[in-house]
Amino acid sequence: MADLKLDHIGIAVQSLAEGAAFYEALGLAVGGTEEVSEQRVKVAFLQIGDTRLELLEPTSADSPIAKHLEKRGPGLHHLCVRVDDIEAVMAHLAGAGFRLLSDEPQVGAHGCRVCFVHPKSTGGVLLELSQPAVP
Ligand code: CO
Numbered sequence: 001m002a003d004l005k006l007d008h009i010g011i012a013v014q015s016l017a018e019g020a021a022f023y024e025a026l027g028l029a030v031g032g033t034e035e036v037s038e039q040r041v042k043v044a045f046l047q048i049g050d051t052r053l054e055l056l057e058p059t060s061a062d063s064p065i066a067k068h069l070e071k072r073g074p075g076l077h078h079l080c081v082r083v084d085d086i087e088a089v090m091a092h093l094a095g096a097g098f099r100l101l102s103d104e105p106q107v108g109a110h111g112c113r114v115c116f117v118h119p120k121s122t123g124g125v126l127l128e129l130s131q132p133a134v135p
Helices: 016-026 064-072 086-095
Strands: 005-012 030-036 041-048 051-058 075-082 113-117 127-131
Touching: 005 064, 005 127, 016 030, 016 041, 016 051, 051 064, 064 075, 086 113, 086 127
Parallel strands: 005 051, 075 127
Antiparallel strands: 005 075, 030 041, 041 051, 113 127
């Protein structure tokens, strides 16, 4: 549990180009885009200091991001904390009674293994745990 980092901040957008326009004007650069089929999103990452912004555009109407846009419009979606051993963190949190959105890690961007923690368990913030893929 020791080495935690803020991996990225997830922001729901209607389109990556539209969503990136402000941040590019601010001076950030889109480092790459990727389709994450398991989550039914296209993502773009913009490096900012030691962390990144992750813009998320839905690729289908049943995407969790499409539902978020419908209910709340574009904006902040989740925080992502990078962990060394996602199974251990998941077991620890589940054992302490916190609600995870999946029983097993799922595949996220860059082949990371990810799991979301329900906002009801975190004080209102959807929180993504992410363990980077072994290079
Ligand atoms: Co994310």
